[in-house]
Amino acid sequence: MLLTKGRPLDAHLARMLTSPRQCRCCGATFAQLLSLSCDRPDICSEDMEVEDNSAVLATRGDILTEDFCRLGDLRFVRAVLAIPLNGTRGEEFILGTWASLSRDDFDAYLDLFEMRETDKLGDRPAWLANAIPPDLAVPAGCMLEMRPGGQYPELKVTEQNHPLYPLQKDGAELEELLELLYAYGHDLPSLVYDA
Secondary structure, eight states, rough: OOTTTEEOHHHHHHHHSSOOEEEEETTEEEEESSSSESSTTTOOOOSSSSTTTTHHHOOSSSSSSSEEEEETTTEEEOOOOEEBBBTTTSOOOEEEEEEEEEEEHHHHHHHTTTTTTTGGGOOOOEEEOOOOOOOOOOOOEEEEEEEEEOOOOOEEEEESSSHHHHHHHHOBOHHHHHHHHHHOOOHHHHSSSSS
């Protein structure tokens, strides 16, 4: 039995955090820390092909790679947005997202990316480039915090009226996490209960 602050951890949350399971609706496998990942900024067309990261340097115009996106004058980098899970020992729900940056910040990030030294940039203003939750089309103002060792930068929501702000600041309860997963179409019984 997992304990947190001397109390037993909710059995469903403990299972979601410690054992792999597969969502019956989409086939996604969840193991240990839960996460969702957006494969592109929302503004990017679904038919745009994902290219290798090296293409961002070699190709002019619009491009989508594993970690970068350039659409007209818009610039995006892959980032993470972490939501602490209440009632755990520091576990977080990780959202793989995209951040919209200024052109200058994007170019500076790109220059340091291969050397895994993007943390030298410090924090940068950015916008969350994905609708989270999915029915909310309002962009969120954020701070993009660079992290060492080539890790993806972390988005911290700064816009206090956005629904992600209190979740990131105060943590999410199991019910809030399940609502978020359900909003993305995941089959909750397969994530929570034994098959």
